Amino acid sequence: MSFIETDVQKDLRASVARLAARFNYTDYVLPKARAGEFPGELWDQAGKLGFLGVNLPEEYGGGGAGIYELALVQEELAAKGAGMLLTVVSPAICGTIIAKYGTAEQKQQWLPGIADASKVMVFGITEPDAGSNSHRITTTARRDGDAWLLNGRKVFISGVDRADAVLIVARTADHKTGKLKPALFIVPTDAENFTAQRMEMDIVQPEHQFALFLDDVRLPAEALVGREDAALAQLFAGLNPERILGAATAVGMGRYALAQAVEYAKVRQVWKSPIGAHQGIAHPLAQVKIELELAKVMMQKAAVLYDSGDDTGAAEAANMAKYAAAEASIRALDQAIQTHGGAGLTKEHGLSAMLAMVRVGRVAPVSREMILNFVAEHSLGLPKSY
The missing domain is CATH 2.40.110.10 (Butyryl-CoA Dehydrogenase, subunit A, domain 2)
Structure with missing residues (x-):
């Protein structure tokens, strides 16, 4: 695999980032969430622009790409605080399973709508x-x-x-x-x-x-x-993308938190200098950056393995990516709040409102402990513990 993305992938990142900037966390997503409302305008626009169907077959209205590209979409949305759980369940899990195992009638009935967001399957x-x-x-x-x-x-x-x-x-x-x-x-x-x-x-x-x-x-x-x-095999055809998209969500949210912290650390001054000039602030943020990048590399590896048809390798990498991304995103948000001090707990910045959602990454779609069980058994060859 190459760590240099194609021009098409780079353009896709840029296009998704532009959409997410319009429907960003503080101005759009967070007010919607606090009101108990779904970000329907964002969902509809993402579908119309083809972002939600990038992994689905072209003959059914998709982009003909893979889980790598859908993870890219989710990461860039989440990097503006606009990642949506429906992206994980509708095109990633359900769309993938139907594209692989559905009848011609099922594909025709569901995939075009899942691709353009006019239909949702959870x-x-x-x-x-x-x-x-x-x-x-x-x-x-x-x-x-x-x-x-x-x-x-x-x-x-x-x-x-x-x-x-x-x-x-x-x-x-x-x-x-x-x-x-x-x-x-x-x-x-x-x-x-x-x-x-x-x-x-x-x-x-x-x-x-x-x-x-x-x-x-x-x-x-x-x-x-x-x-x-034969549904166990069919089931995991959807669960591995779920873990990859979960990792993408966590990496994106971590990027969002880190960006907020860095911006604040550059402008907030104490004792005549920006707080970002102090190693007590700079070093933890640098560590967060490293951990997010490491998690992202594993996520990319998992997506490439999955798209290449290596189900065994993808399962191991997807679980590891999900674990690493969850830990990195939790650390990123915690450090972002710490960097802001008391301001990090205000409604204005909205960081504390993300705490529970980021913490979900350790629990769902599979718990940290079950991932450790998987790695111990399948990667290390240790006796099964459950």
Whole structure:
């Protein structure tokens, strides 16, 4: 892989940065989030400009590029405080899975809309008693003639109020062995017996979280994505991009926090000199810069491996990138607030409002501890601990 981006990639960065500057954190995103409103104008413009569909096939209205380019888009949006969770779930997870495993009809029905933001599909895997452990998922799908009946519950599902459908991870009964296998179903949000209940979160962000209840939700046979007995592979086709986009979000938010700190350190004067002239301020910011760049390199590596088809290498790199980016972004925001002193806690600067959202990076979409488990087992060859 080359660390020199192509002219097309550089132009894409510049174009996304210009859009994000128009819909930036302090002037647009934060007021929307505080009002509980979604940044719809930003989402629509990003779709119309083709940013949200860069990873999707050209024949379905996408850009024909890869997860690298979509991560680039998310990083540049987040670098202005305008990163959106829907970018992670709709084009990155759902769009990728449908592009790889969907039928021709599913691709035609969903991919053009996901690409231009006129349709939204979100992702439903997490359950109250299973977390993201697909082996313990209890949401079940059983055949009823030519249809499917889904029953179960999901939690922490992002953006359901903006979505046309949820890609639900369920389990089907294997009648030969009696074992349960995971499968993916497209569930319209207006389906009968499908209920979405907003969860009260203590996070300042524009997207809402939901608990889902499925009580004999009847779906046609064509709601199944891919093969009913091969969904574990299909599932990870979406989860690796999720981790890469999560890393991109964290890197971008870290860049935003660092930029605010550097700007303040240049102009804030104490004892006749800018505070940035003092090593007590400058060195921690320099360290943050190094850590963000290191996390970004791992994120780029993960994206290149994924786009090249190296699923094993991409899984390792994506987990490491997500871990490193979360830690770096938390440190960046903490240091930005410290650099501002008391001003860092004011509503004017909005930095403290980002604290919970940045902290989410250690928890979702996969916890720091589960990443360490993965690296210990798969990278180091240590015995499985869980």
